[in-house]
Amino acid sequence: MKPDITRILYDDVGFEDITTKALIPPDLEIEAEIICKEDGVIAGVELADNIFKEFLIKTSIKRYDGDHVSAGDVVMTLQGDARSIITVERTALNLLMRMSGIASLTSKLVKDVKGVNKNVILAGTRKTTPGLQFFEKDAVRAGGGDTHRYRLDDAVLIKDNHIAVVGSVKGAVERAKNYVSFTKKIEIEVESSADALEAAASGADIVMFDNMSPEEVQNVLEELENAGLREKVLIEVSGGINPGNILEYAEKGVDVISTGYITHSAKALDLSLEVL
Known part of the structure; x- marks a missing residue:
């Protein structure tokens, strides 16, 4: 560096x-x-x-x-x-x-969320300062958080705009699986229970619930459980998460909470x- x-x-x-x-x-x-x-x-x-x-x-x-x-x-x-x-x-x-x-800030929030869900991971996002990405991610790690992706080549993260261009959740996951190495995890961002079920059934490694309320998260988790798909994927929640609502998400039993707050608002x- x-x-x-x-x-x-x-x-x-x-x-x-x-x-x-x-x-x-x-x-x-x-x-x-x-x-x-x-x-x-x-x-x-x-x-x-x-x-x-x-x-x-x-x-x-x-x-x-x-x-x-x-x-x-x-x-x-x-x-x-x-x-x-x-x-x-x-x-x-x-x-x-x-x-x-x-x-x-990361250390405080890690302690808070672990108090209600000892297994949850608190992760940063790519909402970092251009030119300081590596340093800010390293700071997240020093505070006990997970860095998430450092760069776009770290893992596949299929977002809403990708899906809009491809046309479907299943199609996006299949294209990603055909293109990238087996060493790269495939994550997909969803905004509904139908898309979450389709993503999990299509072989995604991680399903990110984007901008869902804690109640919506709970409902989608139950639907995945009922379909026998919950244990097949890691569940990440993201979007609008801050110190005022983060515990509500941690209580739902998700695997990962990612938030740009720890970098852009520290x-x-x-x-x-x-x-x-």
């Missing part, structure tokens, strides 16, 4: 950090530390560590990705060229704060870099 990190960094720096070069003499060595200003789950430490090391800054990691942190905890200590530390500070902190915010975790 070095090209991505380099691009992000130099988008911020430009030709030079004129403030730092004007105020700080060259070859001045300092020590600094990154401190948590609120409780949460940390993520992005390895990424930040790589950024600092690229500028020959010595680091000592105190908290690792996935660790629960409290206000006042030191995440990392730094030693090296003052100009370098201060120039890359903001980029490193921004990535750490963004990723830690996602990890913190609040950054407050961190700071302090020179010692």
